[in-house]
Amino acid sequence: MKTERKATTVLLVDDERAYRQAVSDVLNSQGYTVVQAGSAAEALQVLNIMTPELIMLDVMMPEVDGLTLLRQLSVEPRFLSVPIVMASASAQAADRWSAWERGASAYLAKPFTFDEVTSLVDYLLAPSDSAEASAEASTEASAEVPFEMLHPTALM
Numbered sequence: 025m026k027t028e029r030k031a032t033t034v035l036l037v038d039d040e041r042a043y044r045q046a047v048s049d050v051l052n053s054q055g056y057t058v059v060q061a062g063s064a065a066e067a068l069q070v071l072n073i074m075t076p077e078l079i080m081l082d083v084m085m086p087e088v089d090g091l092t093l094l095r096q097l098s099v100e101p102r103f104l105s106v107p108i109v110m111a112s113a114s115a116q117a118a119d120r121w122s123a124w125e126r127g128a129s130a131y132l133a134k135p136f137t138f139d140e141v142t143s144l145v146d147y148l149l150a151p152s153d154s155a156e157a158s159a160e161a162s163t164e165a166s167a168e169v170p171f172e173m174l175h176p177t178a179l180m
Contacts, residue, residue: 038082064088083112098127
């Protein structure tokens with residue numbers, strides 16, 4: 025179900041074109057605008073002209089890897105409130121820890137499902153200080169979940 029949301033831009037940085045396109049298609053179908061970059065250098069060019077609401081970075085890229093770019097972004101004031109999701113085929117604890125130390129908001133191990141990526145993006149971009157928004161999100165979620173999954177008494 026495509027939901028209405030304010031214009032939200034995600035910068036997706038990965039050297040694999042097919043991966044970028046697949047993730048972009050999924051996020052676009054959920055109402056997000058996705059800007060793609062195939063390298064850290066391309067990402068920096070994009071970031072010189074815009075500030076997205078969320079950034080997804082591949083860890084393993086040629087020339088400049090995602091962790092190096094993450095380190096650069098984490099010291100720039102305009103990116104301090106932008107969630108940054110690291111994505112990698114390497115899911116070792118040391119890799120995750122390294123990403124967290126450099127300022128990542130989340131770490132997705134590849135391969136991941138499209139439900140995982142959309143749920144994470146929705147979660148990171150959800151308004152956190154509005155009770156009205158939380159109630160609205162809860163209502164939307166409950167419309168997609170069967171009644172018996174929400175109410176334990178329905179199973180008795």
